[in-house]
Amino acid sequence: MDRQKKIEQVVVSAQQMRDIEGRIFAAGMPVAALMEKVGRLIAHRIVETLHATSLRGCAGILVGPGHNGGDALVVARELHFQGYQVAICAPFSKFKELTTSHLQYAESIGIRRYDSVEELLAHCDILIDGLFGLGLERHLTGSVATAIDQINQSSLPIISIDLPSGLHTDTGEALGTAIRANYTWCLGLWKLGLLQDRALEYIGNAELIDFDIPLADIQAVLGDAPSIGRVTKELAIATLPLRRPPVTHKYKQGHLLLICGSFRYAGGAILTGLGARASGVGMLSIAVPESLKPLLVAQLPDALIVGCPETAAGAISSLQLPENTDLNDFDAIAVGPGLTIEATPTVEQVLKCDRTLILDADGLNILAKLGTIPTLTQRSAKTILTPHAGEFKRLFPDAGDPVGDRIGAVKAAASISNAVVLLKGARTAIAHPTGMVWINPESTPALARGGSGDVLTGLMGGLIAQAQAAENIAIDSTFEIFKQSDRQITIDAIASVAAWWHSQAGIKAESDRSVMGVDAFTLTHYLLPVVSELRLVGSN
Numbered sequence: 001m002d003r004q005k006k007i008e009q010v011v012v013s014a015q016q017m018r019d020i021e022g023r024i025f026a027a028g029m030p031v032a033a034l035m036e037k038v039g040r041l042i043a044h045r046i047v048e049t050l051h052a053t054s055l056r057g058c059a060g061i062l063v064g065p066g067h068n069g070g071d072a073l074v075v076a077r078e079l080h081f082q083g084y085q086v087a088i089c090a091p092f093s094k095f096k097e098l099t100t101s102h103l104q105y106a107e108s109i110g111i112r113r114y115d116s117v118e119e120l121l122a123h124c125d126i127l128i129d130g131l132f133g134l135g136l137e138r139h140l141t142g143s144v145a146t147a148i149d150q151i152n153q154s155s156l157p158i159i160s161i162d163l164p165s166g167l168h169t170d171t172g173e174a175l176g177t178a179i180r181a182n183y184t185w186c187l188g189l190w191k192l193g194l195l196q197d198r199a200l201e202y203i204g205n206a207e208l209i210d211f212d213i214p215l216a217d218i219q220a221v222l223g224d225a226p227s228i229g230r231v232t233k234e235l236a237i238a239t240l241p242l243r244r245p246p247v248t249h250k251y252k253q254g255h256l257l258l259i260c261g262s263f264r265y266a267g268g269a270i271l272t273g274l275g276a277r278a279s280g281v282g283m284l285s286i287a288v289p290e291s292l293k294p295l296l297v298a299q300l301p302d303a304l305i306v307g308c309p310e311t312a313a314g315a316i317s318s319l320q321l322p323e324n325t326d327l328n329d330f331d332a333i334a335v336g337p338g339l340t341i342e343a344t345p346t347v348e349q350v351l352k353c354d355r356t357l358i359l360d361a362d363g364l365n366i367l368a369k370l371g372t373i374p375t376l377t378q379r380s381a382k383t384i385l386t387p388h389a390g391e392f393k394r395l396f397p398d399a400g401d402p403v404g405d406r407i408g409a410v411k412a413a414a415s416i417s418n419a420v421v422l423l424k425g426a427r428t429a430i431a432h433p434t435g436m437v438w439i440n441p442e443s444t445p446a447l448a449r450g451g452s453g454d455v456l457t458g459l460m461g462g463l464i465a466q467a468q469a470a471e472n473i474a475i476d477s478t479f480e481i482f483k484q485s486d487r488q489i490t491i492d493a494i495a496s497v498a499a500w501w502h503s504q505a506g507i508k509a510e511s512d513r514s515v516m517g518v519d520a521f522t523l524t525h526y527l528l529p530v531v532s533e534l535r536l537v538g539s540n
């Protein structure tokens with residue numbers, strides 16, 4: 001994997017970024033030279049963006065007291081010398097030394113400086129936000145907070161340098177208030193806060209500006225196995241399509257059991273089945289209430305549909321597998337979509353078995369009701385839990401806020417349960433009990449529709465069953481970015497690839513059919529085209 005692809009997988013906290021920069025400075029790179037380099041790269045990207053878009057006119061540069069402001073002043077100077085109209089506003093009384101020098105020089109070459117943000121807004125057409133980056137330490141109040149609110153009320157396009165000013169670098173929280181950017185150009189390495197759901201409304205289009213941080217410095221600070229990774233296309237290409245030997249048979253290609261559906265939620269069983277089918281799994285068995293069997297057979301003629309005894313309301317009352325079959329015959333079992341809480345005895349039974357288990361939807365609600373999270377830690381087989389924020393709160397009331405610092409919360413949940421926990425959302429986060437967290441960095445709100453989670457459960461179940469059958473799952477070590485082995489993959493990485501694939505199918509469906517056109521059934525038809533395109537990329 002080349003350098004650019006590697007660094008796109010890395011995610012850092014503010015402290016880790018400072019430590020990495022500290023090593024670069026200690027090795028001899030002057031701080032001023034790095035600021036110059038970074039500022040020039042940003043200026044170059046601005047010029048490209050101006051050419052590629054209809055953004056025109058005077059660039060208003062917002063200058064803060066620290067080095068984020070220094071970067072912005074290098075940008076102002078470069079744009080000025082390239083003939084662009086530029087003005088600055090630096091509404092602070094004290095600046096760091098380098099920033100002070102750049103400010104002086106900018107004024108000396110005749111760049112117009114406005115005292116107030118109102119004046120800047122009145123004279124400019126596009127804004128470059130260099131108020132604060134990763135050095136923001138406390139809540140914004142007073143005149144700075146008022147200025148940011150005024151900026152947000154203007155309809156001018158905004159490019160934020162490193163982070164939208166006001167966002168906490170790690171938690172993505174707006175500290176009092178924050179710039180709502182159209183573009184955020186993150187410097188050097190992805191900052192954790194930009195991958196938190198609550199930051200998304202501030203970020204706009206995010207991209208990374210690489211400034212040649214040596215991989216050795218990243219590795220020295222993060223260690224061989226970084227604890228947070230972005231799920232990029234490269235991880236998907238290393239995994240998909242799953243390899244299949246020329247001589248094989250269906251049971252060698254994974255046998256997945258889905259336990260899902262009820263009279264009330266029949267569609268959930270179909271969607272889970274269609275998700276699993278797209279995974280290419282060798283054998284698919286689907287246990288549903290007896291009365292749903294004809295419906296499932298009609299929709300999934302390739303699957304083995306197991307009709308189970310049902311309650312008066314049409315939920316599975318007990319699991320009745322075909323003769324000579326028991327739960328140990330399956331490589332993986334996914335349980336939950338559409339079951340209703342009446343299927344509690346079945347979930348209890350499955351929890352006791354020694355197979356890789358994926359619990360979703362009512363599987364999770366039943367788990368929460370039973371209070372059995374502590375017993376999960378005693379399972380010898382792997383467990384994967386796939387809650388959305390509501391299910392997460394019920395399951396893990398003490399793990400932290402799944403709509404606040406989601407990364408912290410999902411990490412705590414994985415540690416409490418000894419399970420891989422996949423916290424769904426705009427930026428789905430997947431944590432392994434050993435502490436590794438993966439974040440799916442690209443998705444679409446078009447997926448926020450009933451049933452799309454069911455598709456994910458089936459898809460993931462099918463991938464895991466295949467990897468399990470091929471004995472291709474690494475034993476509980478974390479996936480290493482710097483020493484990537486493509487022979488074995490960890491269970492959390494497979495879950496991450498499933499989340500990535502699901503989102504990419506959503507993005508593809510949205511681009512063909514608009515944000516309104518991505519119902520869960522349609523989504524299932526977009527899954528395989530994503531892999532076909534990967535194959536083409538992979539063979540280039």
Ligand SMILES: NC(=O)C1=CN([C@@H]2O[C@H](COP(=O)(O)OP(=O)(O)OC[C@H]3O[C@@H](n4cnc5c(N)ncnc54)[C@H](O)[C@@H]3O)[C@@H](O)[C@H]2O)[C@@H](O)CC1
Pocket residue numbers: 021031032034035038064065066067068069071096131132133134135136137138139140141144161162163187188
């Ligand atoms: N050192 C370098 O050469 C590099 C600097 N970089 C840039 O430098 C930034 C980090 O620079 P800094 O560490 O100077 O931090 P910032 O520029 O983010 O801001 C820190 C300054 O703001 C003040 N401040 C913090 N919270 C405040 C508040 N609530 N109200 C008012 N003032 C507040 C601090 O006292 C400090 O002076 C990065 O985000 C990035 O833009 C990067 O480009 C990488 C290289």
Ligand SMILES: Nc1ncnc2c1ncn2[C@@H]1O[C@H](COP(=O)(O)OP(=O)(O)O)[C@@H](O)[C@H]1O
Pocket residue numbers: 361388424425426427428443444445446447448449450451452453454455456502
């Ligand atoms: N705003 C969003 N942006 C991107 N993806 C989203 C968004 N909201 C939900 N999703 C995705 O849609 C799916 C919804 O799953 P879930 O909440 O279980 O719904 P259901 O139970 O109806 O299937 C998850 O994969 C989730 O990550």
Ligand SMILES: [K+]
Pocket residue numbers: 068129130131132133160161162163164165
């Ligand atoms: K900024």
